[in-house]
Amino acid sequence: MAHMDAKAADEGSGGSQKLLEEVKALVETLNKVVACYHQLSSCVGGSTDSVQLRHELRQTRERAQQLALDSQRLLTARLRDRSLAPPTRLEAELLWVSFSSSLELFHADMCKVFSVGQNFPLSSKTGVLVQTGMQGETARVTARALSLTEPDLNVASASVDRLEQGELEAEKDRVDQMIEDMEKRVNVLRWTVEAQGPQYAEPVGTSSSLALLSMMQAEPEQHRCKRGQMFVAALVASLAAVALFCLSVYCI
Amino acid sequence: MTIRNVRDHGQRYRPRMACLKKMEALVVEMQDPKSGVKSQTQRLVITTIPHAITGEDIVAWVANRFNIDAREAQSIGTLMVAFGYVYPLQDHKRLIIKADTSLYRFQTPYFWPAQQWPAEDTDYAIYLAKRNIRKKGVLELHEQEHYNNLHKWMNHKWDFIVMQAKEQYRAGKERKKPDRVVFDCQERAYWVVHRPPPGTISAIDYGLDRLTDPSADEVKKKKTMDYYRRIVIFTQQCIMRSRVKSSVSLGAIVKYITTCKNHDPFLATCLPSNPWLTDDTTYWELNMPNVEIPTKMRVERWTFGFRELLSDPRGRADFRLFLKKEFSGENLAFWETCEDLKWGAAATMKEKAQQIYKTFLAPGAPRWINIDGKTMDITVKGLVHPHRYVLDAAQTHIYMLMKKDSFGRYMKSTVFKETQKKAISPEEHRFSDAQLEQNAKKRKPNLSPIVLRQWEEEEKARLAASGPMDITQLCKFTAPVPHLAVYTGICEAQLSHGRERLPPSPSFPALPNSAACPSPISVAIDSTPASERKFEGQGGSAAAQFPSIAEVPLEPRVSASARAPDDPQPASQKSRVALSLGRFLRRGCGNASVLASLSPKCHSAMGGRVQPLSREPISQPQPKRIANFFQIKVDIPPECRIYPIDSEDEENECTSGVRGTVKEIICPWESITKQDQAG
Numbered sequence: 001m002a003h004m005d006a007k008a009a010d011e012g013s014g015g016s017q018k019l020l021e022e023v024k025a026l027v028e029t030l031n032k033v034v035a036c037y038h039q040l041s042s043c044v045g046g047s048t049d050s051v052q053l054r055h056e057l058r059q060t061r062e063r064a065q066q067l068a069l070d071s072q073r074l075l076t077a078r079l080r081d082r083s084l085a086p087p088t089r090l091e092a093e094l095l096w097v098s099f100s101s102s103l104e105l106f107h108a109d110m111c112k113v114f115s116v117g118q119n120f121p122l123s124s125k126t127g128v129l130v131q132t133g134m135q136g137e138t139a140r141v142t143a144r145a146l147s148l149t150e151p152d153l154n155v156a157s158a159s160v161d162r163l164e165q166g167e168l169e170a171e172k173d174r175v176d177q178m179i180e181d182m183e184k185r186v187n188v189l190r191w192t193v194e195a196q197g198p199q200y201a202e203p204v205g206t207s208s209s210l211a212l213l214s215m216m217q218a219e220p221e222q223h224r225c226k227r228g229q230m231f232v233a234a235l236v237a238s239l240a241a242v243a244l245f246c247l248s249v250y251c252i
Numbered sequence: 253m254t255i256r257n258v259r260d261h262g263q264r265y266r267p268r269m270a271c272l273k274k275m276e277a278l279v280v281e282m283q284d285p286k287s288g289v290k291s292q293t294q295r296l297v298i299t300t301i302p303h304a305i306t307g308e309d310i311v312a313w314v315a316n317r318f319n320i321d322a323r324e325a326q327s328i329g330t331l332m333v334a335f336g337y338v339y340p341l342q343d344h345k346r347l348i349i350k351a352d353t354s355l356y357r358f359q360t361p362y363f364w365p366a367q368q369w370p371a372e373d374t375d376y377a378i379y380l381a382k383r384n385i386r387k388k389g390v391l392e393l394h395e396q397e398h399y400n401n402l403h404k405w406m407n408h409k410w411d412f413i414v415m416q417a418k419e420q421y422r423a424g425k426e427r428k429k430p431d432r433v434v435f436d437c438q439e440r441a442y443w444v445v446h447r448p449p450p451g452t453i454s455a456i457d458y459g460l461d462r463l464t465d466p467s468a469d470e471v472k473k474k475k476t477m478d479y480y481r482r483i484v485i486f487t488q489q490c491i492m493r494s495r496v497k498s499s500v501s502l503g504a505i506v507k508y509i510t511t512c513k514n515h516d517p518f519l520a521t522c523l524p525s526n527p528w529l530t531d532d533t534t535y536w537e538l539n540m541p542n543v544e545i546p547t548k549m550r551v552e553r554w555t556f557g558f559r560e561l562l563s564d565p566r567g568r569a570d571f572r573l574f575l576k577k578e579f580s581g582e583n584l585a586f587w588e589t590c591e592d593l594k595w596g597a598a599a600t601m602k603e604k605a606q607q608i609y610k611t612f613l614a615p616g617a618p619r620w621i622n623i624d625g626k627t628m629d630i631t632v633k634g635l636v637h638p639h640r641y642v643l644d645a646a647q648t649h650i651y652m653l654m655k656k657d658s659f660g661r662y663m664k665s666t667v668f669k670e671t672q673k674k675a676i677s678p679e680e681h682r683f684s685d686a687q688l689e690q691n692a693k694k695r696k697p698n699l700s701p702i703v704l705r706q707w708e709e710e711e712k713a714r715l716a717a718s719g720p721m722d723i724t725q726l727c728k729f730t731a732p733v734p735h736l737a738v739y740t741g742i743c744e745a746q747l748s749h750g751r752e753r754l755p756p757s758p759s760f761p762a763l764p765n766s767a768a769c770p771s772p773i774s775v776a777i778d779s780t781p782a783s784e785r786k787f788e789g790q791g792g793s794a795a796a797q798f799p800s801i802a803e804v805p806l807e808p809r810v811s812a813s814a815r816a817p818d819d820p821q822p823a824s825q826k827s828r829v830a831l832s833l834g835r836f837l838r839r840g841c842g843n844a845s846v847l848a849s850l851s852p853k854c855h856s857a858m859g860g861r862v863q864p865l866s867r868e869p870i871s872q873p874q875p876k877r878i879a880n881f882f883q884i885k886v887d888i889p890p891e892c893r894i895y896p897i898d899s900e901d902e903e904n905e906c907t908s909g910v911r912g913t914v915k916e917i918i919c920p921w922e923s924i925t926k927q928d929q930a931g
Contacts (some may be wrong), residue, residue: 101416128285133358135431136431199403200384251390
């Protein structure tokens with residue numbers, strides 16, 4: 001890719017490659033933020049819903065929108081540039097697809113948060129929250145989204161809530177508009193874009209939560225298994241002991 | 253990317269799901285710390301998670317809230333689980349509520365079902381990828397299949413999906429362990445509801461998508477003049493629609509159920525046994541369409557109504573037999589031909605319509621049916637531009653005639669009583685379990701439809717061959733019945749036997765105005781050999797069987813050679829018949845003896861048969877030839893002539909067609925053309 005560009009005596013070829021890398025980084029960050037937003041939005045209306053959560057949501061949202069604007073600007077510029085060599089163009093298109101999909105996901109999440117927020121307004125006195133079983137805080141998720149090393153622990157004021165909903169609606173419409181604009185400005189034929197990654201993501205090792213889940217299913221069997229395992233272990237140990245003893249006797 | 257702003261007429265909106273809002277209100281009520289459902293903590297191995305509720309608590313609360321009994325409360329609870337507002341902690345795949353100590357938890361509102369947002373495939377793909385990241389190979393079979401399908405269909409997004417799955421997984425890791433477990437449970441429950449495993453009934457299933465968005469804001473629409481005009485038209489049409497009271501329509505359903513309830517093989521015991529349950533196909537064999545002896549249940553069904561009788565092929569055959577005895581077979585024949593026209597191929601429709609007219613409806617038609625003047629007017633007008641439903645009015649009239657008149661007589665007739673007596677009632681099978689297993693092993697595939705089709709056609713041909721011979725024996729001039737066309741024998745080719753198509757018994761179109769127009773009859777007689785061909789057609793397909801001597805190239809099935817030697821003989825016989833008939837009819841009234849003497853000859857010589865209306869679906873007629881052929885028409889006086897089509901051609905052919913055809917070897921269209929050239 002790079003050498004093709006270099007061959008074409010394009011002055012900005014190296015620059016375009018770097019630009020593409022930059023856009024790629026941006027898109028990946030956007031992905032990360034959208035994932036964190038997804039995690040946070042699942043808590044809305046549940047037992048951990050609080051002003052703090054809404055504040056965190058807002059922060060994440062702002063970051064996501066900022067990233068989106070930047071990526072959109074750069075990517076649109078990239079894709080409208082007709083002098084792009086095919087491989088770079090393909091890569092740019094791939095990035096475009098990723099970007100637009102994450103924006104759509106983000107938009108869907110925002111819509112959901114908005115509607116759930118309307119049903120469970122925090123400011124009302126008699127409002128109840130659904131007892132979902134969540135307990136902990138989501139500060140670390142927000143920190144990840146905002147790329148902070150330390151979670152930001154300032155608590156937002158309670159009056160933010162009503163303002164929040166209005167803002168959210170406006171932002172939601174803004175993102176919607178952005179998606180539509182994107183489609184109009186750049187013509188990326190999605191059926192020509194082929195994914196380059198693997199079908200299955202590599203497993204990131206067994207997680208303990210999965211083990212917990214499976215344990216919930218098979219709780220009685222688990223105990224039995226443990227006992228069985230202990231018994232087997234004991235047996236093996238005793239056999240080993242006996243063998244050692246015999247050996248020592250024999251040796252002697 | 254979801255495509256938006258598509259202004260086509262596709263249906264893509266989910267219907268209004270009013271139950272969801274109600275369910276949500278109920279769930280919120282259950283959260284009340286004072287009057288809601290009591291919650292407990294769930295103890296896992298290393299951690300405890302609060303807000304778990306038992307099934308019996310839920311059911312008790314619902315029963316208390318609505319003041320209903322426990323069973324109804326349980327079904328409401330099951331609905332809650334099925335829609336995904338509450339999910340079970342153990343046995344997460346079965347979405348029911350168990351009124352015992354099994355634990356449930358409320359679903360977070362983010363994962364509640366919503367009408368505006370269906371569960372997206374992208375999200376599902378991300379979820380499955382996430383599960384795969386956690387531990388490879390943990391996907392179930394149907395999930396695996398979905399995953400592969402999605403990979404194929406959303407291939408352009410796949411990098412994004414994998415990336416997002418990884419990010420979501422990492423974001424999830426930032427939470428504390430119990431919360432992570434809860435989130436995993438929530439997500440899993442959400443997808444069990446919205447992508448149920450195969451074989452489970454989903455409560456979210458709503459049928460087809462709708463055209464308009466139910467959640468779209470009507471208020472925003474601008475109320476222009478056009479809008480109001482459309483509303484006015486719509487409401488006017490609503491008022492004009494014919495309505496049936498629900499009590500009436502429900503009464504009809506109830507009546508149907510009460511009459512047919514014992515005939516349903518699943519609701520009542522099916523004799524001998526229900527093949528779907530016992531894998532024994534005796535029931536189907538006993539109820540084949542062309543079975544000789546029907547079962548008692550089948551015969552009982554015929555008594556339910558005329559439609560049942562007609563729709564059962566065996567019943568129709570029985571009815572046909574009865575009508576033959578009563579000499580009113582042309583009604584059924586006409587009805588069947590109209591059905592063929594309605595459902596048949598479009599290419600031959602025009603010709604079929606013409607033939608039907610000429611066979612059944614025209615004055616002087618061989619199998620004239622009796623319909624009233626108004627219907628005849630409508631039909632004739634319609635035949636100027638024939639289409640599939642042009643004979644609908646006439647067909648309905650004949651149907652009602654048969655239903656009101658013939659059907660009643662059939663029910664009291666000997667034919668029916670015979671059939672009833674002969675009907676068998678098989679013994680019920682009582683299979684033991686071992687036998688059932690054996691039956692299951694011995695299952696074999698059904699007969700090929702091609703084979704069935706062939707049988708059907710052979711049956712039709714056989715039917716055609718075994719037309720009612722006795723009718724021609726009787727003299728019908730003494731009893732002037734308008735539907736005498738039944739006597740005009742039209743023999744179908746015995747294609748299966750390769751026999752020669754036999755000329756029909758002479759036609760006796762004893763029209764009421766026969767005295768007034770003797771010439772049609774005379775001409776008819778003289779041109780009997782030609783007019784025989786005329787009676788051929790019932791539907792274009794039948795005409796195709798017209799194995800006239802020279803029609804060798806048209807008849808793919810009958811070997812030309814087989815026919816060739818027979819040719820001279822029938823021709824001469826036909827001419828003999830024609831002459832004698834002509835003499836006979838010119839005398840005026842029919843003489844039974846002459847007729848009787850005539851017909852056996854006819855039969856012996858040619859086995860002339862009345863053409864029952866069986867159609868030959870396969871062989872298609874050559875339209876042009878048939879059209880030509882049917883132009884050898886009887887020369888009826890102008891006042892009788894109401895042929896909507898080809899009327900101008902008739903005049904040419906008629907006079908010329910009369911003389912020459914008697915003596916020659918009959919090639920109707922060829923003879924016509926000769927005469928055309930001559931005349």
